[in-house]
Amino acid sequence: MSLNNELVTYAMEYPPSMEKVQSLEEARDQFVTRFPLDSLGNMKVEEYASINSKDTFIYWLERKGILAGIGGGNSSKFGIYHARDGHYYKGYGNNKELLEGDLLQEEFSKLKDFIVDAIQLAKEDRIEEISSNKIMWDMVLIKILEIYVPDKFLDICSRTVLIPIAEDIGLDREIFLRDTSSVRINAEILKVLKQQKPFNSWDVFAIGTFLWNKYQVDKKTAYWVMGYTYSTLGSQLHDFLDKSVVGTDFLSDIDFTDSLDLTLEELENKIDALASEDKAKKTLKAFFRMRQGDYVALKSTYVKNGKSVLKISAIGVIAKDPVEGYVHDSQLGHTLSVEWLNQIEVEHVGFGYMRRTIVKATKDSEISAIFGSVAKNASIDSLKDSKVSNTTPLPFCDRNRIMYGPPGTGKTYHVVDAALSILDPARYEELKELNDRKKMKDAFRQYINKGQLIFTTFHQSYAYEDFIEGLKSDKHGGFAPEDGVFKRAAIEALYYGLDLNPTKEEQRDTYPLKKDKVMRALQANDVFHFEHAERVVVVIDEINRGNISKIFGELITLLEEDKRLHEDNETLVTLPYSRERFVLPPNLYIVGTMNTADRSIALLDTALRRRFSFKEILPDPEVLSNILSEIQLDEMLAKMNQRIEVLYDRDHTIGHAFFIHVQNLDDLIHVFHNKILPLLQEYFYDDWEKIGLILGGIGRGENDAFIIYEQTIPLNDLFRSGSSLTSMTIKKEYRIKKTITEADLRAIYE
Structure with missing residues (x-):
């Protein structure tokens, strides 16, 4: 396997400090001296986890600053922990279980056996046989293994760091990273690097230090x-x-x-x-x-x-x-x-x-x-690592989901989170806890480039021929069927289920080659393997703006949870243009977004509603707090939306995203003139009294502190005497101030 040239160049230019490497080796020696390998089997639970001592196995692992950090998360990561109420537990939240008496000794014996067995398997180079079985988190196990088997593991415990390294050296073409434990990924990275220059002459701690310096994801300080x-x-x-x-x-x-x-x-x-x-x-x-x-x-x-x-x-x-x-x-x-x-x-x-x-x-x-x-x-130790959750398949009902809400609530923003939580749940959870949006978007783009994340937008002209398949010109005077966005995504997902260990050549297959293999497998009724297959996500923006029946056609049936491949009521259909057999695989996901101001969720096609799960994304005024010193934006937006709910409904409230880039008062005034006021005019059909109520009131003149004000027009001055209109004498008109002031904006919420 050839390495990324950039990585090799970087290694030649920025080798790690040998002083740092020596300090890591010395720290590891201190740990092994305090907790020799042959003593682990006889360790008492108090020596492992007591909070009344700073000389326990857990304290040395997390608090002594020895090797890679494993801070963050909660104490259940160690398998068994001692709580401040004096009792021992395993698990957390709803799965928290009290351990005492014989049960405590039994569970602790299992934990010790697991640790000792994992060390022995690593020594025998049988790392793929190590399975955490949810006994402890992978990052904790990695740290234990790198202490007792230092020649087999890098000094990196964070999955968020390990995954990009594995992708950069091509390891993702050899194993399915999403369903592979961090323990094995760590060891496989080291194996690959130790076979290549310059790493084949480096100490293991030197390699780990170099990689951490290049790929680290530090916790953002708040x-x-x-x-x-x-x-x-x-x-x-x-x-x-x-x-x-x-x-x-x-x-x-x-x-x-x-x-x-x-x-x-x-x-x-x-x-x-x-x-x-x-x-x-x-x-x-x-x-x-x-x-x-x-x-x-x-x-x-x-x-x-x-x-x-x-x-x-x-x-x-x-x-x-x-x-x-x-x-x-x-x-x-x-x-x-x-x-x-x-x-x-x-x-x-x-x-x-x-x-x-x-x-x-x-x-x-x-x-x-x-x-x-x-x-x-200030000298503050960064928390380099965080919780790494176990990867578990998502419930089938969540494979079709729609995020809906008023305009400007960040539905498209949340698509990044939804897609990453599907494609690599463990990596997403760690990035979420680290609160690193840039790394999230980088991961998001990686999946787009790999073809596992596909975007499309529905509109009034969007049709079955664009989404599934249609007849297009063959450039020879005839027509030929051409696959649409969704069908191509389904073929990609089916292809991932063909073989658990695709060769390097198969990884580079073009779409026609992939489709040919998939169609032959469907025709022969071959068995697909989706347990560890990569996932594919189709993101449909503005899903409610298209004609669902027209776009999905017969495929609306295949979306049902029991109709996908290998499910109880697996259903294959014959497509109308190509006459090809077609089925939806279980590793294909749909994430839609829907603007409720365009169409209420209640008006959606019933067939669509029952095949999707829905998550409401509402305005979040709190994210706007402290943006401006002059105006309390959060209070202003909250007050406006409360009034809109009373005068209209919740589907037409105003999202916080309209204001998210406001930096000063001029920006805010620009947003009101060009976005908020036109939106309110559309919502309320130029009913200025309601618009005025939304904005805090209506002024009696242009000098009053309101954005909307009344203007009286004396009709006698406009029309000749004798006109029927002159009998009315005065007409009221409503105007928007050309120059909105700070006082006008404050009047909205004060």
């Missing part, structure tokens, strides 16, 4: 601005500083300690159920999103000399993730431990719009002004 005044107790600034914590008193009577093993989504759902006030929900959700290494500034806001002011009293770094650093304090409520970097009071004029209890600073100008040189110079 910057939080947090209030310290409680609703009943007043200022807690001194307590926060003295106890080295930050905290909040919303739902202070509830201890969330036992809920921290939930996923973030499950925890936030619990907060929604417990909190009645929107302010409490937003504050607690933001609080539990804080992570080790994030910066936090203690703030207060007020008006001084007519200008909004943000006063910062201290800046620090979150010391531990909530799963480890959360403490329910009898006085302060919910707290997280913090390492304070400075306690200098600074006033920032113009940032007083950060009024919420906890605000995430996202703009460069905010971060630079508030955190300044502290953020650049």
